[in-house]
Amino acid sequence: MAEYDTETVVHEEMTLRNDAKMTARDVSVFYGQKQAVRSVSIDVDSHYVTAFIGPSGCGKSTFLRCFNRMNDTIDIARVEGDIDLDGRDIYDPKMDVVQLRARVGMVFQKPNPFPKSIYENIAYGPRIHGLAESKTDMDRIVETSLQRAGLWNEVKDRLDESGTALSGGQQQRLCIARAIAVDPEVILMDEPCSALDPIATAKVEELIDELQGRYAIVIVTHNMQQAARVSQRTAFFHLGHLVEYGPTDEIFTNPKADRTRDYITGRFG
Template sequence: MTETAPAPANDTGHKMSAKNVNVFYGSTQAIRDVSIDIDMDHVTAFIGPSGCGKSTFLRTLNRMNDTVASARVEGDIRLDGEDIYSPSMDVVQLRARVGMVFQKPNPFPKSIYENVAYGPRIHGLAASKADMDGIVERSLKRAGLWEEVKDRLSDSGTALSGGQQQRLCIARAIAVDPEVILMDEPCSALDPIATAKIEELIHELRGRYAIVIVTHNMQQAARVSQRTAFFHLGTLVEYGVTDDIFTNPRQERTKDYITGRYG
C-alpha cells in the first residue's frame, strides 16, 4: 500500500489528474498505483533518487511512453477531465497541449526561427508570414531569448550555447500555445548561470502554464516549486506543499531522503 498524502486542495480545480497509475516495461513494473493532481497555478516538482520512477511517470502525462514498444500504462490520467489514454485522443494534439522539455537540449538542425515556427506550422496556427513572425517573437520573448537572438534568427539553433539551446527548446514548446509544460531535468546539463536563467524563466511562466519539473536537485525543487512529489521505488511516497515537504515531511522515507540518509 502506498503512503500517498492527499493532494492539496485547489479552488480552481485540477488541470491534470492521475489516479491509480501503473506503468510496466514488459514484465517489470516501474510505477505502482500513483495518484496525483497537477494545478494550473503551481509549479510541481518531482523529486527522488535515480531510478525511482519520476521521469517514467512524467512521460505518462503526454503519452511519451507510447514510443517504447514494451511499455504499458494502466490507470486513469485526465487533462481538463478528458481521458488522455482514450482511443479517441489525438496523440499529436495531446503533445501540443502538454509539451515536453528534455534533459539534454535538443534543438532541430534548423534555424532558430524554424525551430520555433515548426510546431505552429504543423498545427496551422499562423495564417500568414506576419502571424508566424509574431508567434516566433512572442515565444522567444517568453523564453527570455529574444534579445540574444533577434538579429540572427537565420542562424542554426544548434550553434547556440547549451543554456540558450534549452531556452530555445522551451520557446519551441510554448509556440504551439500548450496548457501544460513537462520538464525532465531541464538544467542537469547546464552550468550554474544557465541554470539560474532557466529557473527565473520557470518563475515567469508560472500561472500561464501548468508546469511539472523532474529534478534530482532538491535545492532547485525548493526554489522553483510550490508543490513537491517524492517518488521512491516506483511509488509516490508523499505529495504536498513544497515548504512542508522540505521542513516537515509526514513520511519517514521522505525525511530520510531530504536529510541525505539515502538517495
C-alpha cells in the same frame, strides 16, 4: 536502509480533486514484466509549478512521460490507470496524440533543437498545427515565444543562424520557446538543467518562475535545492511509489513520511 511501509502515501493538505488541469488516478507503468510506477494518484494544477523528486530509478521521469503519452514510443511499456486533461481521458483511443502533445509540451533533459534556423525551430510547430495564417502572424509567434523564453534579445539579430550553434543554456531556452510556440496548456520538464552550467541553470530557473501561472508546469529534478526554489508543490517518489505530495515548503521543512525525511536529510539518495 531503514524498512518502510511502502503502502503509505501522505498527501499533505492536498485533497485530490476533479477540477485540476490534469489528474492521475491509480497509474502504474510496466516495462515488460517489470513494474516501474506503482498505483500513483496526483493532481497537476494550472497555478503552480509541481516538482517530482526522488533518487535515480524511482519512477519520476517514467511517470512524467505518462502525461503526454511519451511512453507510447517504447514497445514494451504499458500504462494502467487513468490520466485526464480537463476531464478527458488522454488514453482514450479517440484522443489525437499529436494534438495532445501540442497541449502538453515536453522539454527534455538534453537540449534537442532541430538542425534548422532559430526561426524555423520556433515556426515548425505552429506551421504544422496551422496556427499562423500569414508571415506576419508567424513572425509574431516567433518573437512572442522567444520573449517568453527570455531569449529574444540574445537572438533577434541572428534568427537565420542554426539553433544548434547556440550555447547549451540558450539551446534549452530555445526548446522551451519551441514548446511555448504551439500555445500549450501544460509544460513537462524532465531534468531540464542537468546538462547546464550554474549560470544557464539560473536563467532557466528564472524562466520557470516567470512562466508560473501562465502554464501548468511539472518539473522532474534530482536537485532538491532546485525543487525548493522553483516549485510550489512537491511529490517525492521512491521505488516506484508516490510517498508524499504537498506544498513544497512543508515537504522540505516538515515532511510527514519517514522516507521523505530520510531522503531530504541525505540518509539515502
